Each structure stands twice: as C-alpha cells, then as structure tokens.
Amino acid sequence: MITDIYYVIPEIFLSLSLMFLLLLGVFKKDGSKIVYNLSLVSLIITVPLILNVPSDSETLIFNDSYKIDYLSNFIKILIVVSTLFVLLTSSQYLKLIKIFNMEYPILILSSILGMMVMVSSNDLIVFYIGLELQSLALYVLASFNRDNILSSESGLKYFVLSALSSGLLLYGCSLVYGFSSSTNFSQISFNYEQSIEGVTFGMVFILVGLAFKISAVPFHMWAPDVYQGSPTSVTLFFAILPKIAALTVFIRFLYSPFVNLVDQWQSIIIFLSIASMLFGAIAAIGQKNLKRLAAYSSISHMGYVLAGLSAGTNQGIQSSVLYISIYLVMNLALFSCILMLKKDNKYYENIDDLSGLSKNHPLLSFSLLVVLFSLAGIPPLAGFFAKFYVFAAVIEQSMFFLAIVGLMSTVVAAFYYLRIIKVIYFDKEIDKFDTDHNLGLKISLTITTILILIYFIYPNSLIDFVSKINLV
Amino acid sequence: MDIPILSLLICLPAIGALFILFTTSNSNKYNSHKYISIFISVVNFFLSIYLWYQFDKSNPTFQFVENRNWIYGFINYKVGIDGISILFIILTTFITPLCILSVNSTIKKRLKDFLIAILIMESLMIGVFCSLDLVIFYLFFEGGLIPMFLIIGIWGGERRVYSAFKFFLYTLLGSVLMLVAIIYIYWITGTTDVEKLYQIGIDAKYQKILWLAFFSSFAVKTPMWPVHTWLPDAHVEAPTAGSVLLAAILLKMAGYGFIRFSIGLFPIGSEYFVTLVYILSLIAIIYTSLVALMQEDMKKLIAYSSVAHMGFVTLGIFTMTQQGIEGSIFQMISHGIISAALFLCVGVIYERMHTRQIKNYGGIVTVMPKYSIVLMIFTLGALGLPGTTGFVGEFLILIGAFKDNFLVAVIASFGVILGAAYMLWLYKRVVFGEIINKDLRNMLDLNKSELIILSSLAIPSLYFGFYPEPLISTVEISVTNLINNYNSSLDIYLANKK
Numbered sequence: 009m010i011t012d013i014y015y016v017i018p019e020i021f022l023s024l025s026l027m028f029l030l031l032l033g034v035f036k037k038d039g040s041k042i043v044y045n046l047s048l049v050s051l052i053i054t055v056p057l058i059l060n061v062p063s064d065s066e067t068l069i070f071n072d073s074y075k076i077d078y079l080s081n082f083i084k085i086l087i088v089v090s091t092l093f094v095l096l097t098s099s100q101y102l103k104l105i106k107i108f109n110m111e112y113p114i115l116i117l118s119s120i121l122g123m124m125v126m127v128s129s130n131d132l133i134v135f136y137i138g139l140e141l142q143s144l145a146l147y148v149l150a151s152f153n154r155d156n157i158l159s160s161e162s163g164l165k166y167f168v169l170s171a172l173s174s175g176l177l178l179y180g181c182s183l184v185y186g187f188s189s190s191t192n193f194s195q196i197s198f199n200y201e202q203s204i205e206g207v208t209f210g211m212v213f214i215l216v217g218l219a220f221k222i223s224a225v226p227f228h229m230w231a232p233d234v235y236q237g238s239p240t241s242v243t244l245f246f247a248i249l250p251k252i253a254a255l256t257v258f259i260r261f262l263y264s265p266f267v268n269l270v271d272q273w274q275s276i277i278i279f280l281s282i283a284s285m286l287f288g289a290i291a292a293i294g295q296k297n298l299k300r301l302a303a304y305s306s307i308s309h310m311g312y313v314l315a316g317l318s319a320g321t322n323q324g325i326q327s328s329v330l331y332i333s334i335y336l337v338m339n340l341a342l343f344s345c346i347l348m349l350k351k352d353n354k355y356y357e358n359i360d361d362l363s364g365l366s367k368n369h370p371l372l373s374f375s376l377l378v379v380l381f382s383l384a385g386i387p388p389l390a391g392f393f394a395k396f397y398v399f400a401a402v403i404e405q406s407m408f409f410l411a412i413v414g415l416m417s418t419v420v421a422a423f424y425y426l427r428i429i430k431v432i433y434f435d436k437e438i439d440k441f442d443t444d445h446n447l448g449l450k451i452s453l454t455i456t457t458i459l460i461l462i463y464f465i466y467p468n469s470l471i472d473f474v475s476k477i478n479l480v
Numbered sequence: 481m482d483i484p485i486l487s488l489l490i491c492l493p494a495i496g497a498l499f500i501l502f503t504t505s506n507s508n509k510y511n512s513h514k515y516i517s518i519f520i521s522v523v524n525f526f527l528s529i530y531l532w533y534q535f536d537k538s539n540p541t542f543q544f545v546e547n548r549n550w551i552y553g554f555i556n557y558k559v560g561i562d563g564i565s566i567l568f569i570i571l572t573t574f575i576t577p578l579c580i581l582s583v584n585s586t587i588k589k590r591l592k593d594f595l596i597a598i599l600i601m602e603s604l605m606i607g608v609f610c611s612l613d614l615v616i617f618y619l620f621f622e623g624g625l626i627p628m629f630l631i632i633g634i635w636g637g638e639r640r641v642y643s644a645f646k647f648f649l650y651t652l653l654g655s656v657l658m659l660v661a662i663i664y665i666y667w668i669t670g671t672t673d674v675e676k677l678y679q680i681g682i683d684a685k686y687q688k689i690l691w692l693a694f695f696s697s698f699a700v701k702t703p704m705w706p707v708h709t710w711l712p713d714a715h716v717e718a719p720t721a722g723s724v725l726l727a728a729i730l731l732k733m734a735g736y737g738f739i740r741f742s743i744g745l746f747p748i749g750s751e752y753f754v755t756l757v758y759i760l761s762l763i764a765i766i767y768t769s770l771v772a773l774m775q776e777d778m779k780k781l782i783a784y785s786s787v788a789h790m791g792f793v794t795l796g797i798f799t800m801t802q803q804g805i806e807g808s809i810f811q812m813i814s815h816g817i818i819s820a821a822l823f824l825c826v827g828v829i830y831e832r833m834h835t836r837q838i839k840n841y842g843g844i845v846t847v848m849p850k851y852s853i854v855l856m857i858f859t860l861g862a863l864g865l866p867g868t869t870g871f872v873g874e875f876l877i878l879i880g881a882f883k884d885n886f887l888v889a890v891i892a893s894f895g896v897i898l899g900a901a902y903m904l905w906l907y908k909r910v911v912f913g914e915i916i917n918k919d920l921r922n923m924l925d926l927n928k929s930e931l932i933i934l935s936s937l938a939i940p941s942l943y944f945g946f947y948p949e950p951l952i953s954t955v956e957i958s959v960t961n962l963i964n965n966y967n968s969s970l971d972i973y974l975a976n977k978k
Binding site (some may be wrong): 066370381385388392397399400403404408411412415416418419422423426428430433434464467468471472 | 549550551552615618619620622623625626629632633634640641643644648649652653656657659660663664666667885
C-alpha cells in the first residue's frame with residue numbers, strides 16, 4: 009500500500025498545492041495574483057513528478073482500481089502542459105473583464121486533478137469520482153463571468169445537460185456492474201460472458217455519457233452555446249482539456265472492459281464519428297462568431313478522433329492520441345489569436361471583426377493563416393499529419409466508407425476555414441486592434457504556431473512518444 | 481554526390497522567402513526584396529542547369545537520389561530525378577525568375593508578401609517533380625494550394641474570392657481520393673517508395689480502383705473536361721504572374737503525375753481506362769477549342785486554349801507509345817513556355833489599357849510594332865507552326881495517336897485546325913485593323929524589362945522548335961524504360977490471366 013503511494017505522487021502533490029492555494033487565497037487579501045503565480049509554479053513542478061513515475065510497464069495499484077501506464081502518463085503530461093499554456097494566455101483577459109479572482113486557477117487545478125484521476129482509473133467508481141470532480145469545476149468555470157448573462161446561461165445549460173449525461177453514464181455503470189458483478193475494468197471483461205446483452209446495454213449508456221463529454225454528434229447540443237457564452241479563456245479550457253481526458257477514458261473503456269464487444273461498439277463509434285465529422289463541417293458554415301465556430305470545428309475534429317478509435321487497432325489508438333495532441337496545439341494557437349483581438353479594453357469575437365487584419369497585424373494574421381490551414385488539414389502543416397495518421401489506421405482496416413466520408417467532410421470544412429482566411433486577407437481593413445498583449449499570450453502563440461509550421465520537418469518528435477502506447 | 485543538390489533546389493527558394501520575411505518590409509523604397517528574390521531564383525535556375533549538365537542521359541534509373549528517414553519505418557524522404565522530371569524542374573526554375581521580373585508593374589500592393597508566396601510556390605513545385613515517395617509527393621502537391629489560393633485571392637481581380645475558393649475546393653476534393661489511394665497502397669504493398677513500387681508492382685485486382693482515385697486528382701489539376709471549369713476563372717482573376725505560374729507549371733504537375741504514377745504504377749488500370757481518357761481528351765480538345773473561339777476576354781481565351789492543349793497532352797500520354805509520351809512531355813514544356821508568354825503579353829496591354837476585352841483593341845500594330853512581333857511568335861507557337869516548340873509536341877502526339885487508334889488521331893487533328901482558328905482570329909482582332917479605340921494611340925511599346933522577359937521566352941520556344949534534340953534525348957531513355965516496364969507488366973498480367 010505504501011509503495012502504491014509512490015505512483016500517485018503527482019496527484020497528491022497537485023491536490024495538496026490546490027488546498028494550500030485555496031487557504032492562501034481565502035486568508036490573504038488581494039491574493040489572486042500570488043495564487044495565479046503559485047498555481048503556475050505547482051503545474052511546472054507536477055511535470056517532473058509525472059515523468060518520475062515509472063511507466064514502462066503497466067502498474068495496477070490500490071486493489072487494481074488505479075492504473076499507471078504509458079498512456080496515462082503521456083496524457084497527464086499533455087493535460088498539465090496545456091493547462092499551463094491555458095493559464096498563461098488567460099491572465100490578461102481575466103484582468104480586463106474583471107474576473108481575475110483567486111478561484112479561477114484553483115478551479116482549473118481541481119478540474120485537471122479530476123482529469124488525472126479519470127485517465128488513470130481502472131474502476132468504475134474511481135472513474136466516476138474523477139469525472140465528477142472535473143465536471144463540477146467546469147460548471148463553475150463556465151459561469152465564471154457571472155455578471156454576464158451569456159456566461160450564466162452557459163453555465164446553467166452545461167450543468168443541466170451534463171448532469172443528465174452523468175446520470176445516464178451512472179446508470180450504464182450500474183447496469184454493467186449488475187451484469188458482470190464487478191466494478192473493476194479488468195474483472196468486467198472476464199465476468200460478462202454469460203450476459204453480453206445486459207453489458208452491451210450498459211455500455212451504450214456509458215458511451216452516450218462519454219460522447220456528451222467530448223461533444224460528439226448527436227450529443228453536441230450544449231457545445232456551441234457553452235463555447236460562446238463562457239469567458240474566452242474558459243472556452244479554450246473547454247475546447248482542449250475535458251476532451252483529452254474523455255478521449256482517454258473512451259480508450260480505456262473500449263479496450264479494457266468492453267474489449268470483447270468490439271462488434272457491438274464499433275458500429276456505434278463509426279456512427280458517432282461520421283455524424284460528428286459531417287455535422288461539424290456543415291453546421292459551421294453559417295457561423296459568424298469565432299467561438300461558436302470553434303465549437304463546431306471541435307465537434308468535427310472529435311469525429312476524426314473517434315474515427316481513429318473505431319479502427320479497433322493499436323494503430324488506431326495511437327492515431328487518435330496523436331490527433332488529439334495536434335488538435336490541442338492548434339486550438340491553443342487559435343484561441344491565443346482570438347484573445348489578441350481587443351480594442352479599447354473590449355474583446356472582439358466575430359469573424360467580421362477580422363476584416364483586413366493582415367494589413368495592420370501581419371504576424372497575427374500569419375499565425376491565424378497557419379492555424380486555419382492546419383485545422384483544415386492542408387499539408388504540410390501539422391493538422392495534415394493528424395488526419396493522415398487517423399485515415400491510415402482507418403484504411404488499414406479497409407473501412408473505406410468512413411475514410412472517404414471523413415475526407416470529403418474535410419473539403420466541406422476547408423470552406424469555412426477558408427472563409428475566415430478570406431476575411432483576414434482579401435477584405436478591406438478596419439480599425440487596428442491593440443497590440444499590448446502580455447508576454448504569456450505572445451509566447452504561447454509563437455510556440456504553437458512554430459510547432460504547427462515546422463512539425464513536418466521532424467514528425468517523429470511526436471510519433472515516437474505516441475507509438476509507445478500499446479493497449480491491444 | 482556529396483552535395484544534396486535536389487534538396488538544395490527545393491530549400492533554396494523557401495530559405496529566400498524566410499530571409500525576405502524577416503529582413504525587409506513592404507514599404508521598401510529600394511526594392512531589396514525584389515532583388516533578393518530574383519537573385520535566389522536565378523541561382524536556382526543555374527543550379528538546375530548544372531543538374532542537367534551533370535545528369536547522365538544514358539541511365540534509365542533515378543539519379544541524385546537522396547533517401548532519409550522521415551517517419552521511422554513508415555515514410556522516407558526520398559527525392560531523385562530521371563529524364564522526365566529534370567525537364568520540369570528546369571521549366572520551373574526558368575519560369576519563376578521571369579514571373580518575379582514581371583511583377584514590376586502588375587503588383588501594386590504588398591509586393592513583399594507576393595514574392596514570398598511565389599518563392600514558396602517554387603519550392604513546392606520543384607518538390608513535386610522530384611519526390612520519389614507518394615506521401616512526399618502528396619505533401620508538395622497539396623501544399624501548393626496554400627500560396628496559390630493567396631495569390632489569386634489577395635492580388636486577383638474583381639471576382640477573385642469566388643475564383644480562389646473554386647480553385648481551392650475543386651483541387652482539394654480531387655486530391656483527397658488520391659490520399660486514400662496512397663494510404664491503401666501502403667497497406668497492400670508495405671511501402672510508398674515509388675522506386676520500390678515500380679519493382680514489386682501492385683496487385684492487378686487493386687489497380688483499377690487505385691487508378692481512378694489518382695485520376696480524380698490529376699484530372700482536376702490537368703484540368704480535363706468536365707472538371708476544367710475552375711481553370712478559366714482562376715486564370716482570369718489571378719494576377720499576371722499568378723496566371724503564368726498556374727499555366728506554365730501547376731497544370732504540368734498533373735501531366736507529370738499521369739506519367740510517373742498512373743502509367744508507372746498502374747499499367748493494368750491505365751490500359752483498362754484508355755478509352756475513357758481518349759474520350760475525355762477529345763472532348764477537351766474539340767469542345768474547349770470551340771468555346772475558346774467565342775471568348776470575349778483574352779485571358780479566358782488563353783485559359784480555354786490551355787485546356788485544349790492539355791487535352792493533347794493526356795491523349796499523348798495514354799497512347800503509350802514512345803512518340804506519344806515524348807510528345808506529351810515536349811508539349812507540356814512548350815505549353816509552359818508559350819502560355820506563360822501569352823499571359824505575359826496580355827498582362828502587358830492590360831497594364832496600359834486596364835481591359836482584357838478583345839473588342840477594345842484592334843490595330844495596335846501601328847502603335848506597338850515590337851509587341852506585335854513578339855505576340856506573333858507566341859501565337860504561332862500556340863497554334864503549332866513548324867519551327868516552334870508547339871509543332872514538335874503536337875506532331876509527336878499525333879504520330880503516337882495514329883499508331884494507336886486512327887479515328888482518335890483524326891479527330892484530334894481537327895483540334896489543331898481549331899487551335900489555329902482561335903489563335904489567329906485573336907491575333908487579327910487585337911493587332912490588325914483600324915484603331916477604333918482612341919486611347920490605344922497613347923500606348924507605349926514594350927519597355928526594356930518586358931522585352932527582356934518576352935524574348936527570353938521566345939528564344940527557347942524557337943530554339944527547341946528548330947532543334948528539339950536536347951530535350952528529346954534527355955527524356956528518351958526514361959520514356960523507353962517506362963514503356964518497357966508498362967508492356968512487360970501487361971504481358972505478365974495477360975499471361976497469368978490465360
């Protein structure tokens with residue numbers, strides 16, 4: 009038992025620093041700045057702690073309810089590093105719209121703590137605790153700008169719909185437990201051979217709940233409103249982190265307790281994938297608000313991630329993880345750009361506000377150009393490789409229909425990305441935006457843009473890590 | 481070879497573009513960005529000439545091959561050239577500096593960004609012609625969409641947005657099927673290395689569907705009838721330098737792709753679909769020639785003539801004869817030079833009159849004699865008068881076609897006549913006759929830089945018209961090798977079938 013603790017040092021450290029920061033924030037007046045800085049520090053410290061956990065082989069701890077393997081560590085590092093970037097980009101925004109409160113970094117930390125538990129869980133109950141920890145923090149974050157009606161609305165909407173999906177998920181868990189008499193992932197797959205129908209029933213509910221969390225069609229309805237209403241920095245958080253965590257749980261569920269039900273879940277995942285890709289691409293065409301558009305684009309990107317999963321092979325899992333890693337970088341870059349669109353202490357988020365941006369802000373427009381073409385999946389940018397890998401995995405399984413629909417929907421999606429580029433580059437310029445961005449925002453935009461731009465020179469950099477994931 | 485000369489050719493323009501991006505500004509009075517880009521592209525041209533000089537014409541295999549690990553165990557960065565690709569590389573490096581020279585008067589705003597786009601474009605196009613791995617090829621092939629989209633969209637004419645979108649979406653839609661096919665080839669053969677694929681071949685049962693997937697991409701890019709409609713729009717709206725790049729080089733990527741991949745990798749598929757290509761090519765030749773006859777806009781007329789000429793090219797390639805394929809390659813080079821020149825010629829008078837409508841011109845021979853002579857050379861080149869490169873290409877293609885199918889050749893010959901009709905009629909309406917439009921009297925004849933650009937295009941078009949041997953001898957061995965491989969794999973297939 010004592011040796012087990014050694015494996016969860018990152019989580020323990022994060023929860024201790026979270027509580028410490030909470031106390032500090034309560035007792036120190038005007039402590040939001042110091043809490044913000046200290047939360048950055050604790051995130052930075054968490055990275056080596058995660059790296060320190062041995063991950064070469066699979067380790068089950070706490071009565072097999074918690075699993076440490078390469079995938080969990082990789083995802084945890086992704087989560088922590090991208091949270092670092094999210095916090096770096098958001099400080100100026102929070103200060104300007106006057107919600108730079110000490111609760112903000114604390115909520116974010118507790119949310120990612122929940123995610124870290126989620127990605128390592130090997131037991132239905134542990135998984136559910138992690139999920140609820142991250143979701144509760146997210147409800148508050150969505151309505152963090154409480155004076156803003158849209159933000160309150162999005163928080164409430166997210167809460168109601170998410171509670172519903174959590175209920176479905178819990179119901180599914182109970183069904184699975186009822187038919188397999190175990191909550192342990194590794195046990196479940198041994199136990200249910202007698203009653204496949206019952207477990208399948210439970211599995212469908214669980215998949216629905218998870219599909220809600222990654223906003224896959226037809227469980228996507230909350231995404232556009234919540235994306236638009238939440239403060240932009242929170243939207244960025246929404247766009248990346250819950251998706252990484254939920255995707256990992258998807259992988260865990262599909263390849264551990266339900267690994268013998270491939271025939272059952274494969275068609276569900278394929279349906280979710282095709283529906284998300286097509287819907288995301290088509291619905292985004294008419295959007296005027298950049299954040300709303302980002303919501304639809306993330307819906308269609310989730311479709312590609314699911315396409316990789318549906319292949320049911322190691323290659324497929326690796327491609328999905330690769331996709332989500334590149335997706336993360338692209339979204340960080342996109343939202344860094346959106347966070348730069350401010351003028352006289354007001355933020356702009358409509359596509360028309362970008363009109364002629366390239367005249368006044370050549371570098372910002374260039375970054376947007378790179379990001380948008382990459383989101384559209386045009387070579388040689390990073391987004392192309394993400395799609396390439398996913399479709400390589402899909403075509404390996406001879407799932408041509410999925411591959412062709414997916415690639416056709418990239419053409420449709422290209423249209424709305426091009427439309428933004430058109431507004432930026434081809435249209436008449438309007439007033440200049442402010443350029444006094446803080447260092448964190450500039451750094452994160454520069455790093456992400458360069459990563460996207462030069463990824464093709466050395467694609468092994470990411471593939472080397474991803475290819476160590478071995479679940480099947 | 482110690483120096484990775486092909487990688488150098490690919491990287492040099494991109495490095496130049498980066499250099500310009502960081503060192504100069506748009507409002508540069510001394511035009512230093514222009515001189516840098518001319519310098520870079522001229523250096524690249526001489527580098528490619530050096531490559532040609534070093535190239536061993538008697539060797540049918542790929543030369544100057546570089547093979548590096550790119551994605552471990554999956555894809556290698558492999559480049560190399562044979563007799564076919566080297567000509568296209570030289571065409572690219574030859575046209576690009578002329579494009580950059582021509583921007584003097586045509587590009588008014590954001591010259592720096594334009595030059596960066598052109599240089600990036602050059603890198604990508606050279607990459608297309610020397611990549612020996614399907615994925616690398618796809619990367620370069622599709623990457624070219626980005627700069628071209630911006631060139632049309634930012635510096636284009638009134639309907640530039642429509643044209644840019646149409647161009648982008650058409651070509652992207654065509655290409656995604658090719659991507660599926662490339663990945664599928666990887667899974668059925670275990671490699672995307674072209675040289676290896678030539679050796680091991682692809683199983684006959686997959687060839688037809690794979691051929692169609694590649695065809696969908698190349699047919700859009702060529703462009704073949706009925707997916708040619710993006711071309712006139714893109715040409716008309718693009719700035720002169722953009723049209724030149726588009727006509728001279730971008731269209732050749734598809735023709736090159738047909739030779740290198742469709743015929744090289746899928747001989748059985750090609751044999752099966754020859755009739756389809758013949759029919760589409762013939763429709764392209766006859767139909768678009770007729771459409772060209774009726775055009776009011778000069779650029780549009782030349783754009784339609786491009787479609788017709790590319791129809792000859794696809795026809796020649798799929799005759800699968802030595803003459804047909806050599807003729808197609810020759811025709812592509814010739815069309816690259818001549819259509820580039822014709823677009824530049826239109827650009828010259830457009831700069832002076834700001835109209836491309838044919839009816840606004842007439843009788844400019846009296847005010848612009850030098851221009852009229854130059855335009856005549858290229859008009860005659862485009863209609864294939866003996867002594868110009870256009871003749872050699874079309875002649876070889878028709879010989880190949882006669883060898884293969886008499887009827888096809890006869891119909892294609894009508895295209896030559898129609899070609900003469902619309903080009904001569906265009907020339908007559910623009911150059912001869914009375915001056916009706918009074919503004920024309922103030923037009924100045926060609927200035928020095930225009931004369932330099934146009935005559936440097938005229939010289940090769942006449943020289944290789946009279947003496948095509950250097951080009952033909954370069955491609956000869958490679959084409960023979962290609963056809964031998966093609967026939968032998970067909971023979972094996974037929975023998976197995978029996």
